[in-house]
Amino acid sequence: MTATTSDEGAAVPVTIRDVARASGVHISTVSRTFSAPHLVNPETRVRVLACAEDLGYRPNRAARALITGRTHNIGLIIADIANPFFPPLIKAAESQARHRDYHVFVADTNEDPTAEEELVHALAKQVDGVLLCSPRMSNSLIEQLSREVPLVVVNRQVTGLPCVLMDVGQGARSAIEHLVGLGHRSIALLGGPRSSWTNREMRRAAGAAARAGGAQLTVLGPNAPTEVGGSAVAEQVRRSGVSAVLAYNDLMAIGLIEGLDALGVRVPQEVSVVGVDDITLSRLTRPKLTTVATPTGAAGRTAVDMLLQQDIESPRGARGSGAGTALGVRRTTAQVMLQTDLVIRDSTGPGPYARPARPLAAPRGPDPHCPAGPGIPTAATGDAVAS
Amino acid sequence: MTATTSDEGAAVPVTIRDVARASGVHISTVSRTFSAPHLVNPETRVRVLACAEDLGYRPNRAARALITGRTHNIGLIIADIANPFFPPLIKAAESQARHRDYHVFVADTNEDPTAEEELVHALAKQVDGVLLCSPRMSNSLIEQLSREVPLVVVNRQVTGLPCVLMDVGQGARSAIEHLVGLGHRSIALLGGPRSSWTNREMRRAAGAAARAGGAQLTVLGPNAPTEVGGSAVAEQVRRSGVSAVLAYNDLMAIGLIEGLDALGVRVPQEVSVVGVDDITLSRLTRPKLTTVATPTGAAGRTAVDMLLQQDIESPRGARGSGAGTALGVRRTTAQVMLQTDLVIRDSTGPGPYARPARPLAAPRGPDPHCPAGPGIPTAATGDAVAS
DNA sequence: CGTGACGCTGCAAAGGTTTGCAATGAAGTA
């Protein structure tokens, strides 16, 4: 009869001390049995393990963290869990973390910069590092927070901090070239949140690509990066008279298509629409969405790797004179840029300046209006990855 | 010059002790300044707060948790974050928790019962309680785990534990009655995961309703509760010759519609499809999905409330002789059942035994085959909540 | 037989915070 575990209800929390008492050894031996098994006699070890099992002992991770300075948790701060862009990233990060014996805690900020900051503070001491995904707060605040807890930023470039980026610039360029190749010369860009790095990148790249292709780009926004954000601008898109739209986001693209549909504007017959992300949903709506696929899974994995690598090379343990949770010297500050891919489906079609479908034996002569800038490398158009 | 906060890089973690030194009081006074302000002299308080602000002090929640036994965190274990059913629940839970000064940590299990168990253990000491959403593990295991950490179960009935349930039985009944009312007599039920409580409830209720309505119910499954799970059974649905399908889930319903489409079977002209959940997506696909709306937001809020209530009434603090983290005496064991609602959209239409569209002045006489069970309260059919 | 090495274990401090209790001093009451 040691620490009685009453079988019904209310279990008394069993600590390392109970196990020590039960197995007749010192608590340090029990501790070592779990954290440094090779240091304890095999016989003792099995006895201790048996007692622990018997009592249902589980090490208190909070107490352990207090002294080691390592929680074996990582935090994942997400702008909006409801955006289907994120779950694949979350799952990839989780699986990668699990392989390294880490747990992931996800927190949602509702696109609110204040919530972001508060969450970083709240997580700081309970995790070994934080992945900041598509943050909405300022770069300077991010830098400041990075002094409190190791940070890896996803979808945002912050100098001096490790970042995982997706090449949406390249993606936007491909999309514009695709549209230009289809004969569109008047294109709208549906902007996302103002504080989004992705948004700025797309704008820059799309502008340049349009200029190079002899097309005119109208920027509409900023808008909420959701379906309603997209459907809300449908009227504006129609009035603007463009024949094609590149949306910040698949969700917005889908919302826009809905909105246009409600206005009696057909996609892609009257307006072509391209999204970004290639969320699962984009394959399920009609028309299926042409979109720029982003490597979300790879981003999650990479981000976790970078965070853990950074943790490992820094001093572990908060013992001694102090520099606590893995801060300090020489942090990896690598910035990784991942490729994106244009996936052509059914929401894009020939525009007003389109050349005839079959280059040879064309029924109608080539469109005289087409000023098709000479050297545009019109990326794969007809025969691409179409679903 | 007290604890120097080197401005570039590597900040030394500042503790309560630093603040005490800086403001010339004992650490206990600093502690009280934060956790029991009314106990300290206003003048002292402002001085301490100023120093704390100055040094950038933040209480170490892990250490605090170690002694109070309260982390002010709650864990949220989710079967599959990628299922759009969950985000609204997560967000509602988060917002409710935030109001009560709690943080929510979300973890995804990939529908894996083992991961579920492991996650509960990992979370146990780092949160004050766990919300188990649509768990896949056994009831007995859940009961056992509930001895380690306060638990609230969502979408599963476990006797002796607080549960938040959605009345999918009622939902399935309404759906079947709707279909029967439309003239369907041969209906399939697309089952979900075997270990799902919702699945069993639906099966039971749908079976009863079909019997009452004089229709025949074929159960197909179990299946993965995803689009691919749905599209995978399209062929089987076609072969079975049913004219209507009730799917476990909107995702499956949408997948099924896709799959049928690929086989050239049109919805709702040839087969009617009803989903469950009313995820945002169900309004965006064509045809728009008829579905049983579940109150996910309410479920999230209620679950958090029940958990916190349970925490509050139990002994706080792990001081004294012990019953530690909020276990014990008289836990609330309420089981809440939330209403569901049938939302009729475009994926359901008249079946083979349909009565003519206009009851009066019918062009064709009433179908002689229709054995329409006398007293079926065919819930709102034509003029319902249609989008 | 003495010495050193080694394997195993115990001791105690440390990590950052909370909190019951006691001490201090001032104000109020009799």
Next chain:
DNA sequence: TACTTCATTGCAAACCTTTGCAGCGTCACG
């Protein structure tokens, strides 16, 4: 004046674990 009350603060134990150091016994080697 003596005694009580009250507000404020300090003291130190406690939470659970890890870990450097030292002690002990055993064994091998010289």
